[in-house]
Amino acid sequence: MKHFKESPKNTNTEKPKVTLKTAFKTIIWPRRKLVLLGLVLIIIRSLAGFVLPLESKVLLDEVVPNKNYDQLHILIGIVIAAILVQAITSFLLTKVLSIQAQYLISELRAQVQKKVLSLPISFFDNTKSGALVSRIMTDVEGVRNLIGTGLVQLVGGSFTAIITLIILLRMNVWMTLFTFIPLSVFGIIALKAFKYIRPIFRARGKINAEVKGRLNETLAGVRVIKAFNAEEQENKVFERGVENIFENVKKSMTATAIMTSSSTFLIGLATTGIMGIGGHYMIQGEITPGDFLQFTFLLAFMVAPIVQMSNIGSQLTEALAGLDRTEELMSLATEDEQKDRIIELESIKGNIKFNDVSFAYEEGKTVLHNINFEAPSGSVIALVGSSGSGKSTIAGLSATFLNPESGVITIDEKDLSKVKLSSFRQHLGVVLQDEFLFEGSIKENIMFPRPNATEAQLQHAVKAAYVNEFTDRFDDGLDTLIGERGVKLSGGQRQRIAIARAILADPKIIILDEATSNLDTESESLIQKSLSELTNNRTTIVIAHRLSTIKKADQILVIEAGKIAERGTHDELLKAEGRYYDLYTFQAKI
Known part of the structure; x- marks a missing residue:
């Protein structure tokens, strides 16, 4: 038309x-x-x-x-x-x-x-x-x-x-x-x-x-x-x-x-x-x-x-x-409509690299300063730090929701700013802290990224995210209507549905933005098991306030004031007794 x-x-x-x-x-x-x-x-x-x-x-x-x-x-x-x-x-x-x-x-x-x-x-x-x-x-x-x-x-x-x-x-x-x-x-x-x-x-x-x-x-x-x-x-x-x-x-x-x-x-x-x-x-x-x-x-x-x-x-x-x-x-x-986006990704390994990346939401107010790190294919990179330090901004840049002010982000050594967004996002899965659910049934929300998924694929995602642990108690099971934004469910139930949705999408890159923050201890234990399957052989960038959930991360980046203050594994950072050590020991006392 x-x-x-x-x-x-x-x-x-x-x-x-x-x-x-x-x-x-x-x-x-x-x-x-x-x-x-x-x-x-x-x-x-x-x-x-x-x-x-x-x-x-x-x-x-x-x-x-x-x-x-x-x-x-x-x-x-x-x-x-x-x-x-x-x-x-x-x-x-x-x-x-x-x-x-x-x-x-x-x-x-x-x-x-x-x-x-x-x-x-x-x-x-x-x-x-x-x-x-x-x-x-x-x-x-x-x-x-x-x-x-x-x-x-x-x-x-x-x-x-x-x-x-x-x-x-x-x-x-x-x-x-x-x-x-x-x-x-x-x-x-x-x-x-x-x-x-x-x-x-x-x-x-x-x-x-x-x-x-x-x-x-x-x-x-x-x-x-x-x-x-x-x-x-x-x-x-x-x-x-x-x-x-x-x-x-x-x-x-x-x-x-x-x-x-x-x-x-x-x-x-x-x-x-x-x-x-x-x-x-x-x-x-x-x-x-x-x-x-x-x-x-x-x-x-x-x-x-x-x-x-x-x-x-x-x-x-x-x-x-x-x-x-x-x-x-x-x-x-x-x-x-950006003329430079000409690269079409058919398949990816999932190797993400930040090279001297800076970002500002408003001109003259830089929130990320010269960020450098690499997330090899299949690895888990955890971002920790105080609120407002820039963790979610890094996640947003990784998901192409934002564009860097300077520096280059690459996917499999290809400049992400030149990649067609649809060809990249078909390999991307995101689970947010306050995950959005659509009005309708639990089944419709899980199948949102793949409406034509088979019953076997659906059941695999449901069991992997332990959604069946609560839907089995509902009269209508997966066909239960959840209300606008999932208002009829608890925070933990909504989060498990979101993770099931990501598992069904079967992406190569996963971004978890404080995905376990709304869960009680029992739900968190179940989710940790499902996240292990979700992140298996997938490049994962995870933001977490609960540091106990990222002990097995391949690399932990401590973000403070828009910069990487520390980096290393859980054990390495504890031995360094720096900012991560302070955050971890403080949470352990609570």
């Missing part, structure tokens, strides 16, 4: 703007056949609408004076046929355009979601998930006014107005020109209003995203809110958000109300003027009552699309504002 052009880097500091021309090229033109069919249908509907006003003159000037019932029956038949044509074309317009518009919305949502998932981890670290949900689900909805009946009605209404104008000028030039004075004033007001409204609609999308993002956080953290008796505090935050939405809506409604009231007043003036002028011409005998009725009907045909255009204009303005924000998102650079 075509969409707004994606650029690797958005170097322009201005927010991208989607014009009607851009929208026409990217959304309407690829569907030109459907749009053309919609235009044909709306023209047929418009032409059918002319039958009633044109036949009204015949009714008053010919049928009634001559008491011609045969002609009356024919006239009624013609009008009924015209009404039937209008009804059929209206139905087809909905089938052809409105449904196509909804299909396009679903396509765009899928496209934006795909784009979002391709963005780097740093983007998600700085963006609320609720705000992203709003941008994926809400911002694209306005497109229905482009491909749907909105734009077609704008074009069809213009066609109707032009045809009507020609007929009116042929009927009476002065009466027609008189109506142009108030309509011109209304046009000027409408153009200024649209220019004022568009930034308001754009801001509304941003405010909506922020409020939905906060609401998403509130619902996810309801236990924390209740634990600290903070309901009133959260209520006030949400009330401020909806107040901002109200103020924004109030501005747009005020501008729209000005247009609507202006149209009512100015069109009322035009109608009153036509009554006066038409009355004068009828008194003078220059036009018949049938001419006047026909003129009035046709005038309504010309004015109605113009008034409708103000509403359609608001809809198109809102649509373009939403597409502005969608284009802004689509123009962000994805992880795989």
Whole structure:
């Protein structure tokens, strides 16, 4: 599907703007056949609408004076046929355009979601998930006014107005020109209003995203809110958000109300003027009552699309504002858009090496300084140290969630910054401290990395991570529903499911970020057995606060203030009686 052009880097500091021309090229033109069919249908509907006003003159000037019932029956038949044509074309317009518009919305949502998932981890670290949900689900909805009946009605209404104008000028030039004075004033007001409204609609999308993002956080953290008796505090935050939405809506409604009231007043003036002028011409005998009725009907045909255009204009303005924000998102650079990532890994040994690697989350605030170490294939490298020392940052760099500021990380002597991420991550498994589980069953979560795994592979992972130790007690076993984020399970149970998931994935490289921190002593003992199998013949980088869990590591790196303070095996570091010795003996006393 075509969409707004994606650029690797958005170097322009201005927010991208989607014009009607851009929208026409990217959304309407690829569907030109459907749009053309919609235009044909709306023209047929418009032409059918002319039958009633044109036949009204015949009714008053010919049928009634001559008491011609045969002609009356024919006239009624013609009008009924015209009404039937209008009804059929209206139905087809909905089938052809409105449904196509909804299909396009679903396509765009899928496209934006795909784009979002391709963005780097740093983007998600700085963006609320609720705000992203709003941008994926809400911002694209306005497109229905482009491909749907909105734009077609704008074009069809213009066609109707032009045809009507020609007929009116042929009927009476002065009466027609008189109506142009108030309509011109209304046009000027409408153009200024649209220019004022568009930034308001754009801001509304941003405010909506922020409020939905906060609401998403509130619902996810309801236990924390209740634990600290903070309901009133959260209520006030949400009330401020909806107040901002109200103020924004109030501005747009005020501008729209000005247009609507202006149209009512100015069109009322035009109608009153036509009554006066038409009355004068009828008194003078220059036009018949049938001419006047026909003129009035046709005038309504010309004015109605113009008034409708103000509403359609608001809809198109809102649509373009939403597409502005969608284009802004689509123009962000994805992880795989780096030109240097050209190396495709088919199979790997798993030899990871950090060569003089430094990293900073913010410019000028380096958190890792010249890190050097090697994790040979099949080895276990343990990272220990105080909180904030840089352990998780090293793990993030190893998983390619982060990119080094300087230095080189290699996988099997290949520069990781030049490797296609998907080809590397297919060999990667991660078990985090606060592991994320999806709403659904235990079985679905374990099979997440390999949905097509066999029953034997599933059971192997379940037993290896000792998941069956607790699922055997559940009525539904592995089909037990665990609730959002696994809320119905204990921390140890969630962690064992996460490890089973990693075992089933069968990766070559494993990153364990404090994977045993949520476990009680009994669960930890079980997990240690499963981790032995998980790490067997796999390169493993493990972060652990419980130093008792890493005694058998091939190499232990003590990280302090973003540097490697010590390195060696468990026994070597104890003999050195340095920082590791202090940490280990302190924990042993607890």
